Amino acid sequence: MSKQRFSALSLLRRSLGGHRSxxxxxxxxxxxxxxxxxxxxxxxxxxxxxxxxxxxHRVGRxxxxxxxxxxxxxxxxxxxxxxxxxxxxxxxxxxxxxxxLWEDLSQVLNYNVMFSQRGVMMLAHTxxxxxxxxxxxxxxxxxxxxxxxxxxxxAKAFCPPLNIDPDIRYPVLGAALQRxxxxxxxxxxxxxxxxxxxxxxxxxxxxxxxxxxxRDAQGxxxxxxxxxxxxxxxxxxxxxxxxxxxxxSLAGVRLPLESYPLQxxxxxxxxxxxxxxxxxxxxxxxxxxxDKGDLVIGAGTDAYTSYTQRGALHINMHTxxxxxxxxxxxxxxxxxxxxxxxxxxxxxxxPIIAKTPVPGLYVNCGWGTGGFxxxxxxxxxxxWTIANDAPHPINAPFTIERFRDGHLIDEAAAAAVAH
Amino acid sequence: MLLIPCPHCGERPEIEFTYGGExxxxxxxxxxTLDDAAWxxxxxxxxxxxxxxxERWRHARxxxxxxxxLRDTTxxxxxxxxxxxxPKPALSMxxxx
Numbered sequence: 001m002s003k004q005r006f007s008a009l010s011l012l013r014r015s016l017g018g019h020r021s022x023x024x025x026x027x028x029x030x031x032x033x034x035x036x037x038x039x040x041x042x043x044x045x046x047x048x049x050x051x052x053x054x055x056x057h058r059v060g061r062x063x064x065x066x067x068x069x070x071x072x073x074x075x076x077x078x079x080x081x082x083x084x085x086x087x088x089x090x091x092x093x094x095x096x097x098x099x100x101l102w103e104d105l106s107q108v109l110n111y112n113v114m115f116s117q118r119g120v121m122m123l124a125h126t127x128x129x130x131x132x133x134x135x136x137x138x139x140x141x142x143x144x145x146x147x148x149x150x151x152x153x154x155a156k157a158f159c160p161p162l163n164i165d166p167d168i169r170y171p172v173l174g175a176a177l178q179r180x181x182x183x184x185x186x187x188x189x190x191x192x193x194x195x196x197x198x199x200x201x202x203x204x205x206x207x208x209x210x211x212x213x214x215r216d217a218q219g220x221x222x223x224x225x226x227x228x229x230x231x232x233x234x235x236x237x238x239x240x241x242x243x244x245x246x247x248x249s250l251a252g253v254r255l256p257l258e259s260y261p262l263q264x265x266x267x268x269x270x271x272x273x274x275x276x277x278x279x280x281x282x283x284x285x286x287x288x289x290x291d292k293g294d295l296v297i298g299a300g301t302d303a304y305t306s307y308t309q310r311g312a313l314h315i316n317m318h319t320x321x322x323x324x325x326x327x328x329x330x331x332x333x334x335x336x337x338x339x340x341x342x343x344x345x346x347x348x349x350x351p352i353i354a355k356t357p358v359p360g361l362y363v364n365c366g367w368g369t370g371g372f373x374x375x376x377x378x379x380x381x382x383x384w385t386i387a388n389d390a391p392h393p394i395n396a397p398f399t400i401e402r403f404r405d406g407h408l409i410d411e412a413a414a415a416a417v418a419h
Numbered sequence: 420m421l422l423i424p425c426p427h428c429g430e431r432p433e434i435e436f437t438y439g440g441e442x443x444x445x446x447x448x449x450x451x452t453l454d455d456a457a458w459x460x461x462x463x464x465x466x467x468x469x470x471x472x473x474e475r476w477r478h479a480r481x482x483x484x485x486x487x488x489l490r491d492t493t494x495x496x497x498x499x500x501x502x503x504x505x506p507k508p509a510l511s512m513x514x515x516x
Contacts, residue, residue: 258467305474
């Protein structure tokens with residue numbers, strides 16, 4: 001990355017040149033006839049997996065095929081929250097692996113992903129919330145993940161806009177705070193991985209939808225049929241979020257997934273007013289402020305499975321009711337845009353990063369409503385799994401077979417979105 | 420918000436309904452005779468159809484009855500609904516766009 005390396009000096013030099021000397025950050029590639037590994041899905045998870053395959057596993061010929069444009073799916077549609085305060089040891093290890101990679105990702109990629117450890121505060125409104133969050137705090141500390149309990153007054157001190165009036169419908173009884181949690185710039189994650197992967201020779205092929213998975217006489221994957229022609233592939237890794245079921249059905253693999261729309265919205269931009277990420281599972285709201293100034297607000301999933309990337313207005317209204325109650329200063333703020341992404345939800349709300357029954361075919365899916373936070377860790381472990389044809393110890397529990405064998409990792413309480 | 424055709428009450432707004440997931444999944448008559456893979460397939464594996472999906476709904480804040488509906492999951496357009504116990508209609512009633 002010599003020519004395009006970002007530094008204070010390179011920014012200064014190019015600004016003196018009127019910013020006319022910047023080049024495209026990654027190559028737009030045409031599909032070649034054959035690759036060692038093809039990743040299906042050009043979101044953060046897929047681009048990251050391609051990057052780690054090239055950077056850490058020295059795989060020679062790698063392509064990422066994306067049916068739309070890179071980062072145009074859930075990578076560009078989430079609320080950018082990063083945390084690792086999940087209940088079970090397996091999950092804490094998985095998500096904390098990711099937080100650790102986030103911490104120096106900008107340096108590793110030489111691309112500013114704007115990771116900000118501003119703290120993620122989860123609000124408790126009922127005695128049951130208090131009990132379950134305290135259990136999370138203790139479990140996290142046993143797993144070496146930071147998480148602490150705050151009284152309502154301490155929560156207000158950490159997040160001054162918070163309304164801790166005991167007379168509201170669901171008063172704040174306390175909060176669990178993970179100080180290492182925070183946010184990052186979602187698009188920059190896709191762009192940073194794409195740039196770094198492209199620099200290492202990965203072909204990024206957009207507008208290329210997979211229409212078939214070719215297998216040899218023994219059943220092993222040997223290539224893909226796409227809307228841009230046939231591509232031979234030694235191994236195929238599918239990282240297609242809400243469309244994973246559809247892609248893997250091409251190889252006859254059934255998965256424990258259902259795809260739901262998940263909505264989010266942003267307000268008009270305002271001066272810095274909100275210092276952290278606040279989440280409420282019980283009355284369903286989560287909110288942070290982007291560096292651009294808009295409040296980023298996450299709503300819930302719609303009730304029904306869908307691939308439409310949009311949802312119903314009443315879901316957003318429900319979330320805004322909760323936001324207005326918890327943060328009354330936002331009652332007159334106008335909302336600018338809302339959108340939906342299609343999230344692939346497993347029955348136990350934990351992901352799958354695993355081999356499939358088809359040799360040479362791997363899958364990274366089931367991130368449900370919380371995949372963005374896991375992007376670097378998920379990509380890193382998926383690359384390991386593909387390169388070694390075996391899972392890394394951290395993702396070894398996250399198989400498809402856990403549903404057959406009864407080893408579920410039930411994170412329904414830690415996944416903040418009601419679904 | 421979707422308008423959902425209840426076969427008993429006609430079209431009503433989505434907030435009157437609860438969703439029941441994929442339709443026509445039949446609980447095995449004697450689960451103890453199944454192996455783990457077959458039982459997991461019934462419990463957890465779903466087609467997650469991209470296209471015309473047969474699904475259960477309940478008109479919870481209306482007549483209270485369950486029914487099945489056909490909906491295109493790529494457009495959210497309902498193609499029809501039918502009562503519990505009735506077979507899944509053939510798709511000549513209207514192909515999705």
